[in-house]
Amino acid sequence: xxxDDIPPSxxxxxxxxxxxxxxxxxxxxxxxxxxxxxxxxxxxxxRRALAIDxxxxxxxxxxxxxxxEEKGILLRRDFGGNRARYEKTDHGNHYHxxxxxxxxxxxxxxxxxxxxLRQIAQRMGFDLVTTRxxxxxxxxx
Amino acid sequence: xxxDDIPPSxxxxxxxxxxxxxxxxxxxxxxxxxxxxxxxxxxxxxRRALAIDxxxxxxxxxxxxxxxEEKGILLRRDFGGNRARYEKTDHGNHYHxxxxxxxxxxxxxxxxxxxxLRQIAQRMGFDLVTTRxxxxxxxxx
DNA sequence: TTAGATGCAAATATTTTGCACGGAA
DNA sequence: TTCCGTGCAAAATATTTGCATCTAA
Numbered sequence: 001x002x003x004d005d006i007p008p009s010x011x012x013x014x015x016x017x018x019x020x021x022x023x024x025x026x027x028x029x030x031x032x033x034x035x036x037x038x039x040x041x042x043x044x045x046x047r048r049a050l051a052i053d054x055x056x057x058x059x060x061x062x063x064x065x066x067x068x069e070e071k072g073i074l075l076r077r078d079f080g081g082n083r084a085r086y087e088k089t090d091h092g093n094h095y096h097x098x099x100x101x102x103x104x105x106x107x108x109x110x111x112x113x114x115x116x117l118r119q120i121a122q123r124m125g126f127d128l129v130t131t132r133x134x135x136x137x138x139x140x141x
Numbered sequence: 142x143x144x145d146d147i148p149p150s151x152x153x154x155x156x157x158x159x160x161x162x163x164x165x166x167x168x169x170x171x172x173x174x175x176x177x178x179x180x181x182x183x184x185x186x187x188r189r190a191l192a193i194d195x196x197x198x199x200x201x202x203x204x205x206x207x208x209x210e211e212k213g214i215l216l217r218r219d220f221g222g223n224r225a226r227y228e229k230t231d232h233g234n235h236y237h238x239x240x241x242x243x244x245x246x247x248x249x250x251x252x253x254x255x256x257x258l259r260q261i262a263q264r265m266g267f268d269l270v271t272t273r274x275x276x277x278x279x280x281x282x
Numbered sequence: 283t284t285a286g287a288t289g290c291a292a293a294t295a296t297t298t299t300g301c302a303c304g305g306a307a
Numbered sequence: 308t309t310c311c312g313t314g315c316a317a318a319a320t321a322t323t324t325g326c327a328t329c330t331a332a
Contacts, residue, residue: 078219126240129278136271137265287330
């Protein structure tokens with residue numbers, strides 16, 4: 001019983017581009033991810049996916065995020081908690097500033113920084129693929 | 142039966158400074174950490190500690206790294222594997238370049254970068270406490 | 283003496299996997 | 308039709324915890 005009220009999503013398009021088989025489950029997960037601008041963990045993704053279509057198991061969510069990460073569709077993040085959290089790659093190149101007190105996450109971009117990081121990698125003989133940058137700070141009064 | 146051939150170590154000193162009770166186990170773990178310039182996970186720390194003194198359990202290693210992390214003696218790292226890895230805080234401010242193919246980790250420092258990061262945090266109203274930066278790159282031919 | 287640390291094993295938490303079945307291409 | 312994906316439950320991994328005992332201060 002296919003779920004046909006799942007709208008097309010940018011991430012589902014990416015799946016097609018990469019030659020992945022588009023099952024209903026992947027369509028749902030892709031949709032959920034496309035709608036998410038935060039950093040959900042697998043449990044949370046599972047919850048959001050279930051709300052759309054109950055015919056999905058957590059094993060599939062685990063398999064799918066792993067697949068998507070390999071394909072470069074998702075980035076795995078570690079914000080200090082114990083579980084992995086994910087975000088879209090197409091979300092743009094950005095970094096995180098984390099309030100050391102509250103744990104709240106602020107995203108930011110910085111082109112100058114980006115260029116500098118690329119140069120640093122270059123200088124060490126590497127072509128920069130991905131960056132993971134988290135600044136932990138205390139709020140100024 | 143205390144183990145008295147464990148030499149004093151910088152990290153053991155830190156423990157004393159922070160008012161932590163210095164048990165034989167902590168002394169051994171502190172020593173192991175002081176000697177380590179890599180990024181061992183708990184399993185590896187346990188192995189190294191066991192080689193020095195067999196009277197230690199993995200539960201204690203878990204408890205100790207958690208305590209040391211809270212006290213700012215250790216930093217927890219995530220290099221993409223499934224387990225947490227640790228390094229000394231007093232190791233100096235540095236960043237990581239990870240070979241996307243082999244997973245090998247290269248450490249580097251960069252004062253200009255450091256200043257820039259501090260400014261970025263400042264600009265967003267934060268006083269920079271800690272930075273976590275990992276560059277994933279592909280080796281240039 | 284006493285609050286806190288440890289070992290052990292059991293409990294949790296997180297993630298992966300074997301297998302039979304189902305569905306996309 | 309033919310792989311490949313999925314659900315389920317069991318297994319594997321990783322980490323935490325209850326409790327009796329021990330020990331640094």
